[in-house]
Amino acid sequence: MFDVQRIRQDFPILQQQVNGKPLVYLDSTASSQKPLSVIEAMNTYYREYNANVHRGIYQISEKASEAYETARKKVGRFINARSWREVIFTRNATESINLVAYSWGLNNIKAGDIILTSEMEHHANLVPWQQLAARTGATVKYIPVDEHGYLDMATFDAWLTPQVKLVSITQMSNVLGTVTPVGEIAQKAHAVGALVLLDGAQAVPHMPTDVQAFECDFLAFSGHKMLGPTGIGVLWGRKEILADMPPFMTGGDMIKKVTFEGSTWNELPWKFEAGTPAIAEAVGLGAAVDYLNELGMRNVRRHEIELTTYAFHRLSQVEGIRIYGPHDPTARGGAVAFTLGDIHPHDIAAVLDSEGICVRAGHHCAMPLHDKLGLQATARASFYVYNLPEEVDRLAEGLDKARELLGR
Numbered sequence: 539m540f541d542v543q544r545i546r547q548d549f550p551i552l553q554q555q556v557n558g559k560p561l562v563y564l565d566s567t568a569s570s571q572k573p574l575s576v577i578e579a580m581n582t583y584y585r586e587y588n589a590n591v592h593r594g595i596y597q598i599s600e601k602a603s604e605a606y607e608t609a610r611k612k613v614g615r616f617i618n619a620r621s622w623r624e625v626i627f628t629r630n631a632t633e634s635i636n637l638v639a640y641s642w643g644l645n646n647i648k649a650g651d652i653i654l655t656s657e658m659e660h661h662a663n664l665v666p667w668q669q670l671a672a673r674t675g676a677t678v679k680y681i682p683v684d685e686h687g688y689l690d691m692a693t694f695d696a697w698l699t700p701q702v703k704l705v706s707i708t709q710m711s712n713v714l715g716t717v718t719p720v721g722e723i724a725q726k727a728h729a730v731g732a733l734v735l736l737d738g739a740q741a742v743p744h745m746p747t748d749v750q751a752f753e754c755d756f757l758a759f760s761g762h763k764m765l766g767p768t769g770i771g772v773l774w775g776r777k778e779i780l781a782d783m784p785p786f787m788t789g790g791d792m793i794k795k796v797t798f799e800g801s802t803w804n805e806l807p808w809k810f811e812a813g814t815p816a817i818a819e820a821v822g823l824g825a826a827v828d829y830l831n832e833l834g835m836r837n838v839r840r841h842e843i844e845l846t847t848y849a850f851h852r853l854s855q856v857e858g859i860r861i862y863g864p865h866d867p868t869a870r871g872g873a874v875a876f877t878l879g880d881i882h883p884h885d886i887a888a889v890l891d892s893e894g895i896c897v898r899a900g901h902h903c904a905m906p907l908h909d910k911l912g913l914q915a916t917a918r919a920s921f922y923v924y925n926l927p928e929e930v931d932r933l934a935e936g937l938d939k940a941r942e943l944l945g946r
């Protein structure tokens with residue numbers, strides 16, 4: 539049913555050799571590869587109906603506007619939004635979170651308020667809240683992560699007071715892989731009157747998403763991690779909340795009427811989309827959503843669990859390896875961060891590169907988490923729809939080689 543060899547045929551980039559060996563791409567957590575259908579959808583836009591949207595009364599501009607808005611509707615259905623008006627196109631998850639921090643945050647957070655996030659956040663879900671706190675006199679508190687990589691829910695419960703105005707939490711850690719209990723978090727946060735933002739940058743590409751079932755208030759994610767292009771991301775928000783928020787950026791497209799005295803704002807979602815948007819990228823993201831729907835997100839998740847299960851089994855045979863995050867593949871995604879004895883993760887990545895294997899090494903934009911783990915860096919392999927068990931074998935063999943070359 540989930541035929542990875544057939545899926546791989548759709549990804550031209552995977553057909554190449556690096557250093558005389560078939561490319562093994564294990565860095566989809568940073569950015570995924572793109573199927574031909576996405577590349578061709580963008581190509582067709584540029585070749586056949588490239589024009590600005592929401593403006594021209596001529597055919598190709600109308601076609602561009604329709605394609606842009608169709609992509610929005612596809613995204614809305616993909617995450618089970620109540621309305622396409624709740625889907626705002628941004629540049630990426632980072633911009634989506636900043637939109638909430640500046641527009642909602644500056645108008646709703648005041649001195650003495652508390653913003654809860656966690657120790658395992660990407661900097662994108664950390665720095666904006668630190669900045670908001672510095673401007674408003676609020677405090678950011680970080681829900682601890684326990685020694686197995688799970689959120690410490692007892693501390694979360696203890697910290698939930700009426701001073702908490704926002705809980706902004708990752709749905710899936712990009713380092714530990716941990717999947718967080720978002721439904722439970724949202725219910726408990728709402729019980730004290732806080733809003734809930736989910737950083738879905740890692741979860742939305744890898745598992746079914748249902749913003750209504752999650753009961754969250756905002757969801758942020760990026761197109762480029764879900765088979766789509768760079769330069770496009772999404773902020774989903776509940777209509778009532780978005781309607782009350784002022785614009786983040788101002789200028790063309792986001793206005794209803796402008797006079798020398800002042801301006802009024804466009805309706806949702808355009809109120810939050812100032813200037814010419816990323817039209818080709820939206821069209822590409824729409825094609826990526828079509829592709830994922832065809833695979834079925836339940837199947838995508840099942841494949842990831844199978845591959846992660848195999849990775850834990852195979853990698854645990856590598857001498858000196860230590861894998862971080864939950865070891866239960868059903869409680870985590872396919873981002874597998876590890877260290878190998880005292881070999882520097884950058885050296886591991888360099889040896890793997892010589893074998894044609896792409897992994898990431900560093901702090902993965904989660905420096906506080908690495909501090910907590912007492913590490914400067916980890917190496918990280920991550921899996922997606924086009925990865926095979928044989929590639930896990932290649933990784934394990936590459937790590938054996940790194941140990942032979944660099945181990946002491």
Ligand code: 7TS
Nearest residue numbers: 567568630631632660662712739740760
């Ligand atoms: N949130 C999480 C959980 C992420 O993993 C990332 C990117 C972001 C937010 C930011 O996404 P962006 O598209 O706005 O940059 N994560 C990674 C990574 O793990 N390696 O490179 C980017």
